[in-house]
Amino acid sequence: MEPLLAWSSTAPSFLAILFVLLLACAAGAVGSLLGLGGGTFLVPGLVLLFGFDFHLAVAASLVSIVANSLGSSARAVEEGLTDLRIGMFLETATAVGGLAGALLAVTVLAARTDILTLAFIPAVLIAALLMFRTRAKDSDPTVVPDAVARRLHLGGTYYDDQLGRSITYPVHGTGTGLGLAALAGFSSGLLGIGGGVFKVPAMNALMNVPMRVASSTSMFMIGLTATAGGLVYLFVGDVELPLAATVVLGVLVGSYLGSRVQMTTPAPQLKATFAVVLVVAAVLMALRVFGVVG
Numbered sequence: 001m002e003p004l005l006a007w008s009s010t011a012p013s014f015l016a017i018l019f020v021l022l023l024a025c026a027a028g029a030v031g032s033l034l035g036l037g038g039g040t041f042l043v044p045g046l047v048l049l050f051g052f053d054f055h056l057a058v059a060a061s062l063v064s065i066v067a068n069s070l071g072s073s074a075r076a077v078e079e080g081l082t083d084l085r086i087g088m089f090l091e092t093a094t095a096v097g098g099l100a101g102a103l104l105a106v107t108v109l110a111a112r113t114d115i116l117t118l119a120f121i122p123a124v125l126i127a128a129l130l131m132f133r134t135r136a137k138d139s140d141p142t143v144v145p146d147a148v149a150r151r152l153h154l155g156g157t158y159y160d161d162q163l164g165r166s167i168t169y170p171v172h173g174t175g176t177g178l179g180l181a182a183l184a185g186f187s188s189g190l191l192g193i194g195g196g197v198f199k200v201p202a203m204n205a206l207m208n209v210p211m212r213v214a215s216s217t218s219m220f221m222i223g224l225t226a227t228a229g230g231l232v233y234l235f236v237g238d239v240e241l242p243l244a245a246t247v248v249l250g251v252l253v254g255s256y257l258g259s260r261v262q263m264t265t266p267a268p269q270l271k272a273t274f275a276v277v278l279v280v281a282a283v284l285m286a287l288r289v290f291g292v293v294g
Contacts, residue, residue: 016050019049019050020050020246020247021246022250023250024246025257027042027251028253028254028258029261030254031254031258032219032255032256032257033258033261033270039062039191042061042064042247043058046060055105058105058238059234059238062102062188062230063230064247065222065225065251068222068254069222073216073223075259077216077220081217082217082220083154083213085153085154085156086154090177090181091181091225092178093178093185094181094182094184094185094224095185096185097185097186098225099189099228099232100185100186100189101189101190101229102229102230103232105232106238125279129275138204139169139208139209139210143170145172146171146173146174149170149171152174154171154174156213157169160210161264169208169209170208172207173206174207177202177203180198180199180201181199181202184196184199185225188222188225190229196219199221200218203217203218212270
């Protein structure tokens with residue numbers, strides 16, 4: 001499949017800028033709505049529709065994820081939907097993973113975009129499966145917190161606009177959640193997908209954090225994770241400034257729209273949408289790897 005529009009790094013055309021803006025806006029809306037960051041949608045879009053090199057797409061995605069996190073997190077923190085304690089607990093693993101993934105991508109795998117693309121597929125499919133299997137369940141207030149959760153006082157209460165009442169959620173499975181958080185960081189630095197594909201399922205499906213809180217907390221975390229990986233790509237010169245600036249602008253607009261919708265969307269619907277978006281992204285990248293498109 002030929003690229004939709006050619007992008008000149010020195011003087012991109014108006015139409016190319018417009019279409020990348022629209023793609024970034026859609027990615028930002030999806031990312032803000034689901035706590036993904038948007039990279040899961042943005043990276044295959046830039047690669048498949050515009051023919052960008054995988055590394056350039058990942059670098060632009062990581063920059064946009066930082067912007068998306070900033071654009072979406074402020075309101076969620078103010079409204080009590082972001083669990084800062086859980087976020088900082090998991091971020092200890094994701095920041096290290098993000099740095100490791102980016103270093104691997106620009107050194108050992110610098111010339112092996114086929115391997116990077118293949119790695120994208122199982123990463124998002126696993127997350128989609130986790131979300132689909134738990135789509136009818138949000139959180140269980142009767143869960144017994146594990147030792148780490150009790151020690152660190154993890155868990156909390158938030159007000160659910162859909163249900164019209166406060167929801168209390170105890171936390172368990174902190175060890176597994178921390179491991180998936182490290183994997184989330186690694187996938188972020190390696191693939192430019194923000195890590196939300198693992199963070200949201202880790203918090204919701206494994207740690208008993210409600211979907212709405214998990215999505216908002218993920219959006220808070222992914223800015224820190226993407227910064228660790230993005231600095232590596234910036235250092236090696238993979239951040240193309242005109243592309244990054246265009247993507248950031250579109251993502252900021254989209255993240256505002258997505259955050260407004262997220263407040264009124266039922267949790268099961270959010271989880272089903274999450275799974276569908278991930279499967280579509282995996283299929284698109286698989287088609288490219290096996291030469292059907294791209």
